[in-house]
Amino acid sequence: MQAKVVVVGSLNMDLVTRASRLPQPGETVVGSGFATVPGGKGANQAVAAARLGAPTAMVGCVGDDAYGVQLRQALLDEGIDCQAVDAVPGVSSGVALIVVDDASQNAIVIVAGGNGEVTPQRVSAADALLQQAEVIVCQLEVPAQTVAFALKRGRELGKTVILNPAPASAPLPADWFAHIDYLIPNESEALALTGIAVDSLAGAQQAAAWLLARGARKVIITLGAQGSLFADGAGFEHFAAPKVQAVDTTAAGDTFVGAFAAALSRGESERAAIAFGQVAAALSVTRAGAQPSIPTQADVAGFARP
Template sequence: MSAKVVVVGSLNMDLVARTERLPRAGETVAGESFFTVPGGKGANQAVAAARLGASVAMVGNVGDDAYGQQLRQALEVEGIDCQAVSACPGVSSGVALITVDAASQNSIVIIPGGNGQLTPASVQRFDALLQAAEVIICQLEVPADTVAWALARGRELGKTVMLNPAPATGPLPAQWLAHIDYLIPNESEAEALTGAPVDDLASARRAGERLLQMGAGKVIVTLGAQGALFVSRDGSRHFPAPQVKALDTTAAGDTFVGGFAAALVRGLGEDDAITLGQRAAALSVTRAGAQPSIPTLAELAP
């Protein structure tokens, strides 16, 4: 079966330390636990889309190391097509060093490893996957020229193109936005993209409208416990989040993106797809880790 969702992006091994509070600069604090778990925004979104009902293919790179083998196997277990997950000799797999405090806030350091070797040419080798897709999802954890190529190719093929602009450090190149059907930033990313503070619904709406003016098709600003704001040329709609007790927010945004994409390819409308993504993300924050926290469609049944 052809993959309806193709994710072009990153695969990381997450090295997770839990501690009462995050250390200040130069400070050493005692930790409570440590574990390794497959992650990376691209791989997380692929897993979310697969668990929430889509057929999925992953396009990305790992290192020629034990972590790379584990990352690929973690996707294959989910039934994800990994023909386009390539091992790069001489580099490590991507690694994310994650510290999580008692309030479930995290700080993350990412070493790109193989992700940094994902070139436009290496994605183009698997163009048949893009041609067969309905939805193509990108993030910003692989080189910018690769993201630019994938977005443009998705638009050229007439696919539904999504960009989760994470991690965002500033405005996107103007030409990218015209290729994007759904731009899905969180508050800090929306702030980086527009240069204006985003800290409540009104400012999120202004940011979304600004991103539409800059060329994006539609914008969904994810607001954590405050839900999500959908902004289009027809107006905006706020979707309150389910109320849960958060344990670990890692991969919540990825769960939303993957769930939203999976719902669209399953034929749901935008509102229902956003609601499904929110329900999945809310359940994910009640669990520890990136991919282990992502729920299945069956778990979301009423």
């Protein structure tokens, strides 16, 4: 298989509990269930790209523990090329501790584990995968120097390069922008990158304009139930989200990114790819869990907007 989408990023085991509401600092609340679910932004986006029609490969690391075996097998079960997913001796696999409330909002704490071992050298060793890709996707759950290397190498190879700046806590390094074709933050990430509150469509436009002024080629700010805002040098376009009953928003953003990458990799226009990603993300929030919630290409094709 020649991978059309290559994801450089994280693999986590999600430890998920549900509660009536998210706890306040210092507070204990009673949960109503617990599950271990394969996740991690990189792995989620790889699964989304694969389920949504793109031959996909993953570049990342797990620990030499039971979670690592499960995480790698979950990707293999999706038909994802895992030749560049390394098990690192003496290191735990990454984990994410997730609480989901009755309003389907979540709070997440991540522990990097093996994700901290994804070095530029490991990405360089997977260069054959990068060379055959149409689209290269990165996030921020692996070391920053590794992300910088992957973005730069993607630009050198002339690939379509996507950065989902998640999780974001500060502005991006200025020299990253020249290597990114599509920068895809959500509202809170856009605030962290720009200092501009994205609490309205006008706020999203201001944040997108700020990012464009810093050198971003194209920006897509995902707005949850409000859809997404696309911005480039020609202006702005708002894409409304399909109306669905949300159960769990975990991995909705990852589903959008993976779906968008998959659509681009098969030659669809960016606007068609955004619309495809919106439907995939909407379907994902109607289901619980991270990777289990991600729909297939047939699911998206069968979705009828109300």
